[in-house]
Amino acid sequence: MDIKDYIVSGVLELYVAGKLSETENLEVAAMAKEHVEVRTEIEAIEKAILELTRATAPNTVLDFEEIRDKIAVSEPKVIPITKPGTAWFNYVGWAASVLLAVGLLWMYNNNLELRTQMEAASEEKLLLEEQIANANNSLEQTTDLLNTIREKGISVTSLAGQQVSPDSYAKVYWNKTEEKVYIDAMGLPEPPPGMVYQVWSLKLDPLTPTSVGLLEDFTSDENRIFALTNSNESEAFGITLEPAGGSESPTLEQLYTLGVVSS
Known part of the structure; x- marks a missing residue:
């Protein structure tokens, strides 16, 4: 006892x-x-x-x-x-x-x-209430996100896996009016410790990459959908794996996905 x-x-x-x-x-x-x-x-x-x-x-x-x-x-x-x-x-x-x-x-x-x-x-009651509140918030956020990406005028670009990770894939939902992009990164593997995915807006001629942002808290985000700001005249999007904090220019050897914006 x-x-x-x-x-x-x-x-x-x-x-x-x-x-x-x-x-x-x-x-x-x-x-x-x-x-x-x-x-x-x-x-x-x-x-x-x-x-x-x-x-x-x-x-x-x-x-x-x-x-x-x-x-x-x-x-x-x-x-x-x-x-x-x-x-x-x-x-x-x-x-x-x-x-x-x-x-x-x-x-x-x-x-x-x-x-x-x-x-x-x-304590158990408070924890349960917190879990319910989080679930409700998550549901509301998911509903808002679905409504956003289904709006008329949203450009959808599919990103295919590249040589370093042929099975990877992602989608970019671009709202040009609001200058926002929503990255669906469910098709990307979890990044190794100390690494982060970075999204790039690309001009193709000449090839000019501009960083859109990082997919931070990748592991803890169950939906793997990230909202970023994009004011560029993007012709393509790419996602690379970079050291934590991101890079000034993309590491092409770590290019996981790439896709051209449809006209």
């Missing part, structure tokens, strides 16, 4: 009150000998009972063993009560104090465990 679970189980309170069998007492003693947390908890319970007993019978001096002996009986007995101030009256007060302390400690431990469970449930 986990030590924390063992401590909050209530067995230590019963041990302190002398309400366990001999076998159970030996088991608790063994646990206390092996685990300092158990010993500390037993001492704390005994201290609480002593303090409560002193508050009930301030004129009587007893140690904890004497208090426990007064209530640790196997059979209940009828105690004749005469008047306040007799020894038996004090014993009843001690017994009530101990039993009250045990009850309070039991309730405290149970409430502590319940509060821990409630806090865990609250």
Whole structure:
């Protein structure tokens, strides 16, 4: 059993009150000998009972063993009560104090465990709400994106895989009016660590590349659709693999996809 679970189980309170069998007492003693947390908890319970007993019978001096002996009986007995101030009256007060302390400690431990469970449930609820909110946001963003790329006047250019990665592919949705391009990079493999994909706008005669931007956070973007700004008179688009941060000019040996804009 986990030590924390063992401590909050209530067995230590019963041990302190002398309400366990001999076998159970030996088991608790063994646990206390092996685990300092158990010993500390037993001492704390005994201290609480002593303090409560002193508050009930301030004129009587007893140690904890004497208090426990007064209530640790196997059979209940009828105690004749005469008047306040007799020894038996004090014993009843001690017994009530101990039993009250045990009850309070039991309730405290149970409430502590319940509060821990409630806090865990609250954290799970917040996490679920966050996941739902993220899913809703993602759905809204996807819907907006689909509506955008389906607008009339959007130019669509397919980019085919090149020598370094023949199976790669991508698509460019170009909104010339708003000077934006949306890169669908689902057909590109994940870039190696320290590398990033860079999109290029190309003029073909003479061949003039201009950087459109980087496909950053590639791995964490499940949709692999990236919005970039493009104010160029593009005749073609290409995507190369570059060192993190991008390059001033494309590394042609790492040209993954290329496509000509249809007229």
